[in-house]
Amino acid sequence: MSYVQIENLKREYVMNKEVLVEALRGVTFNIEKREIISVVGASGSGKSTLLNILGGLDRGYTGKVMIDERDVKEYNPNFYRRHIVGTIFQQFYLIPSLSVEENILLPMKFTGDKDIEVKKRLDYLLDMVGLEKRRKHFPKELSGGEAQRVAIARSLIDTPKIVLADEPTGNLDSKTGDSIVNLLKEVNKKEEVTVILVTHDRSIAKKTERVITLVDGKNV
Amino acid sequence: MFKYAVSLIFRRKLRTLLTSLGITIAVMLMTFILFGMTDLQRAILTQFSSVFKPTDLYVSSQDFTMMGGMMSAPTKEEEEKEEVIINNDIKDEIEDIDGVENVYPMFMITGFDVYLEGDDTPYPTNFVQSVNLSGNDEMYREFQGDNPVLGKEGIFVSKFVSSFFEISQQDIIGKSIFLKSVPQTSFVSGANRNVLGKEYEFKVQGVVDTSSDAFWINTQKALDILVDTGGFVDEDEYLDLIGYSQLLVTTQEEKTLDVEEYMTGEMGLNVISSKTVVEFISTLTSGLTIALIVFGSISALVASIGIINTMIMSIYEQTREIGIIKAIGASNTQVLLIFLIQAGLIGLIGGILGLAISYALMQITDPFLVEVLQEQGFNAIEKFFYFQQLNAIYITLGSILVGIVAGVYPSMKAAKLDPVKALRYE
Numbered sequence: 118m119s120y121v122q123i124e125n126l127k128r129e130y131v132m133n134k135e136v137l138v139e140a141l142r143g144v145t146f147n148i149e150k151r152e153i154i155s156v157v158g159a160s161g162s163g164k165s166t167l168l169n170i171l172g173g174l175d176r177g178y179t180g181k182v183m184i185d186e187r188d189v190k191e192y193n194p195n196f197y198r199r200h201i202v203g204t205i206f207q208q209f210y211l212i213p214s215l216s217v218e219e220n221i222l223l224p225m226k227f228t229g230d231k232d233i234e235v236k237k238r239l240d241y242l243l244d245m246v247g248l249e250k251r252r253k254h255f256p257k258e259l260s261g262g263e264a265q266r267v268a269i270a271r272s273l274i275d276t277p278k279i280v281l282a283d284e285p286t287g288n289l290d291s292k293t294g295d296s297i298v299n300l301l302k303e304v305n306k307k308e309e310v311t312v313i314l315v316t317h318d319r320s321i322a323k324k325t326e327r328v329i330t331l332v333d334g335k336n337v
Numbered sequence: 338m339f340k341y342a343v344s345l346i347f348r349r350k351l352r353t354l355l356t357s358l359g360i361t362i363a364v365m366l367m368t369f370i371l372f373g374m375t376d377l378q379r380a381i382l383t384q385f386s387s388v389f390k391p392t393d394l395y396v397s398s399q400d401f402t403m404m405g406g407m408m409s410a411p412t413k414e415e416e417e418k419e420e421v422i423i424n425n426d427i428k429d430e431i432e433d434i435d436g437v438e439n440v441y442p443m444f445m446i447t448g449f450d451v452y453l454e455g456d457d458t459p460y461p462t463n464f465v466q467s468v469n470l471s472g473n474d475e476m477y478r479e480f481q482g483d484n485p486v487l488g489k490e491g492i493f494v495s496k497f498v499s500s501f502f503e504i505s506q507q508d509i510i511g512k513s514i515f516l517k518s519v520p521q522t523s524f525v526s527g528a529n530r531n532v533l534g535k536e537y538e539f540k541v542q543g544v545v546d547t548s549s550d551a552f553w554i555n556t557q558k559a560l561d562i563l564v565d566t567g568g569f570v571d572e573d574e575y576l577d578l579i580g581y582s583q584l585l586v587t588t589q590e591e592k593t594l595d596v597e598e599y600m601t602g603e604m605g606l607n608v609i610s611s612k613t614v615v616e617f618i619s620t621l622t623s624g625l626t627i628a629l630i631v632f633g634s635i636s637a638l639v640a641s642i643g644i645i646n647t648m649i650m651s652i653y654e655q656t657r658e659i660g661i662i663k664a665i666g667a668s669n670t671q672v673l674l675i676f677l678i679q680a681g682l683i684g685l686i687g688g689i690l691g692l693a694i695s696y697a698l699m700q701i702t703d704p705f706l707v708e709v710l711q712e713q714g715f716n717a718i719e720k721f722f723y724f725q726q727l728n729a730i731y732i733t734l735g736s737i738l739v740g741i742v743a744g745v746y747p748s749m750k751a752a753k754l755d756p757v758k759a760l761r762y763e
Binding site: 210213 | 338340341344345347348657658661662663664665666667668671756757760
């Protein structure tokens, strides 16, 4: 049985109390454990909606989303967002007043875990993303590529099962974007996590193992 | 999480500071009210205890008593109490109470114009107190002069009197003071009586280092004047019909309370002790403090509206960030806490600033205030403002509380934000 099962996933929004928008119209696909896939589609195709559902932020859908044979809706939403998924955003969304290592450790502040292994994990992740010498720096002192690497490390700090990357190269030049995709592939291998990369850039998508294309809320 | 919350408020330093200023002003008000009232109470009690021994008791014929320039309003019980004529029988009975050391009679004379030799302007008050210092020069410890034994022809004046007549304290000694009773004035030491027009001459024997506007003459002389101007046959008739204005009863230290209870309970007298005055001052200042705190709370309310406004602005600005932290695992309760910590910290900053500024102002103004108080007769005061740690802690906690209470609504608003909408927020 596949690690992630998405079956007849639908999501409708009511805009301005009258207009019904069908963001997802029966999306169905599976993802295997430790697979790295990309979801591509034009603007408005339902990519972000799918990512929000997989990220545990949106539970207003119909259909089925199973992770490791368990319905996403059965998870406590906070637990799910802390321990099952790690999310990377297009605009990095680092906290400007916190240093690189503080940003990476931020999710741990919400879990309440005070594991002494966290320090080792931080050192390991800083080494993996190549920022061990920048750990005391602040986001404004980092390049776009470095900031995204910090965001990747942050998404991994609590050893999630799935990494969701929402247009992770959208704000980067092609060379840096490539390096980020390569890093995600490395993460996929080393961390043995499932990576779901959402992008509108087909050249980026092609670098992953499989491409799911969304058109008007359906996968084709 | 705490560090993250702190980092959020320092991201907008100027706005945080300006918001905190509302609390700062409220705290300054509260500080001056709480510190000031406590210090005022202490100042009054210090001054009071410097002139009023804890073993001294004053027995008064009047419900409304004045002594040493200090006034106290009658209580309801005192109003209902029948006026007692303090005659020699009462005096003798008090002298026989166990624990009483001495009883000094005193008179208050009103209805006189007071003139200084060579000056046609009458002193604007006509209140003369009698005192007999013979053998008891500690009775009024504020008295100063070469000869504390006040003879029948002598008079003590306060330094306020010498300044009124624009004459130095040294030069007024030896000058004549005239007391002129005004005919038809029908008030003699608390009793209705036709007053005859008379004039009495005294020599200034000393100046009292107090600003209370009073004259003091010998007790026997005061009685002679009252008998004379009131048309009484002799002093016995006066004492039987009108009596002494006050008796100063000195007591043994451990018996003061018993003597006071006996005089008020068994004898039905109006007694003023240092204990009752302390209680009265405490009640008065406590009442005033509460009234002023209510006033100060209004400024705290205004400050809290400022915090609410800032926090709501902050939520709008941080909407996307709230979405992010929710996406990486922050629960609604944790978001609520982050914003409550921010609000509490704004309160704390305001509180500490307010306390610091108030403390600095108190240090700067203290010498001037002490000088003014000393000029007003509070000559036992050396320092007015004292830093009160407990009140400072209450004020700081209060300012944090105001911040947190003001932050409840914005924090709940932040906690309830839908992370999907928050992430899309532009």
